Amino acid sequence: MNRLSFLDxxxxxxxxxxxxxxxKRHVDGQTITARIVETEAYDATDxxxxxxxxxxxxTKVMFGPAGYLYVYFTYGMHYCCNIVVGSEGYGAAVxxxxxxxxxxxxxxxxxxxxxxxQATNGPAKVCQAMNIDIADNGTDLINGAVQLVEQPEVEExxxxxxxxxxxxxAKQTPWRFYITDNPYVSRK
DNA sequence: AGCGGGATTTTCT
DNA sequence: GAAAATCCCGCTT
Numbered sequence: 001m002n003r004l005s006f007l008d009x010x011x012x013x014x015x016x017x018x019x020x021x022x023x024k025r026h027v028d029g030q031t032i033t034a035r036i037v038e039t040e041a042y043d044a045t046d047x048x049x050x051x052x053x054x055x056x057x058x059t060k061v062m063f064g065p066a067g068y069l070y071v072y073f074t075y076g077m078h079y080c081c082n083i084v085v086g087s088e089g090y091g092a093a094v095x096x097x098x099x100x101x102x103x104x105x106x107x108x109x110x111x112x113x114x115x116x117x118q119a120t121n122g123p124a125k126v127c128q129a130m131n132i133d134i135a136d137n138g139t140d141l142i143n144g145a146v147q148l149v150e151q152p153e154v155e156e157x158x159x160x161x162x163x164x165x166x167x168x169x170a171k172q173t174p175w176r177f178y179i180t181d182n183p184y185v186s187r188k
Numbered sequence: 189a190g191c192g193g194g195a196t197t198t199t200c201t
Numbered sequence: 202g203a204a205a206a207t208c209c210c211g212c213t214t
Contacts, residue, residue: 033197040206048206075207076196082206095206124207167207198204201202 003150004141005012007066008084009130011041011092014066014085016159016177018094022102022149024085032104032130034120035151036096038178038185040164042082047169051091060090061138067144071127071137078124079133083141083148097123097176099130100184117167122186 006017018039025032042049055063059071065088071081079104082093099120102106108129112119120129127133132146141148160180163172165187178185 042206050206053200056200072206073198076198076205078196079208080206097206122207155210164206170205189205189214194210195208195209197205199203201204 001005001011004067004148006150007083008087009085011043011046011085011094011147012175012177014083014092015039015041015175016096016156017097018083019159019177019179020151020154022120023096023145023149024149025104025132026145027131028107030104030107032107032116033102034099034108034130034148035102036098036099036127038096039176040095041092041175041177042095044090046173046175048164048167048171049091049129055091056094060073060089062093064088064138067141069132069136069139069144071132071134073134074124075124079134080123080144081127081132096126098178098184098186099126100182101129117184121184131142140165140185152177183185 018117027076046049050059051062066085068084070093081097086092109115162176
């Protein structure tokens with residue numbers, strides 16, 4: 001087992017557990033670190049998930065083992081990144097919807113052309129800020145240019161659970177999680 | 189503060 | 202050919 005064994009869990013459990021963890025990005029000769037503050041869970045039983053209708057070329061990474069990065073392109077101009085969770089062969093992942101800059105805040109604000117919470121309070125904003133695109137799809141989160149660093153679990157009492165944003169199917173499923181009162185959360 | 193539309197292209201039917 | 206796990210800007214209250 002590796003240090004990311006906590007990802008081998010159901011998508012909603014892993015999504016809760018990922019709150020507070022760090023994403024480290026190695027790019028342009030520097031290290032960028034961000035704390036995950038908002039997530040959404042998707043799995044194969046879920047009509048809103050890319051994996052719902054089975055594996056395709058696009059969702060191949062989702063069906064692989066946990067601990068890899070799943071990046072997809074959408075709306076003709078945006079990338080969103082997910083952390084693959086659960087068993088190999090089962091399509092599940094957790095969307096990173098918002099992060100709080102820990103290291104390299106200037107780099108992120110410069111790439112975004114925005115400052116403060118506007119730099120990283122949305123899934124496509126996170127990717128733009130951290131310079132993540134389709135070339136990073138399938139990255140190993142232990143050894144790759146994008147890494148996941150486990151942090152102490154966020155207390156259940158500090159986590160808010162809601163329905164997900166921006167989907168048309170399974171709108172009621174309460175699989176969105178965020179750190180209550182964190183200013184970088186995309187929306188209440 | 190809230191609503192509505194436009195941008196822009198990959199992916200799957 | 203339509204939809205898309207979004208963002209930004211402008212217009213109206």
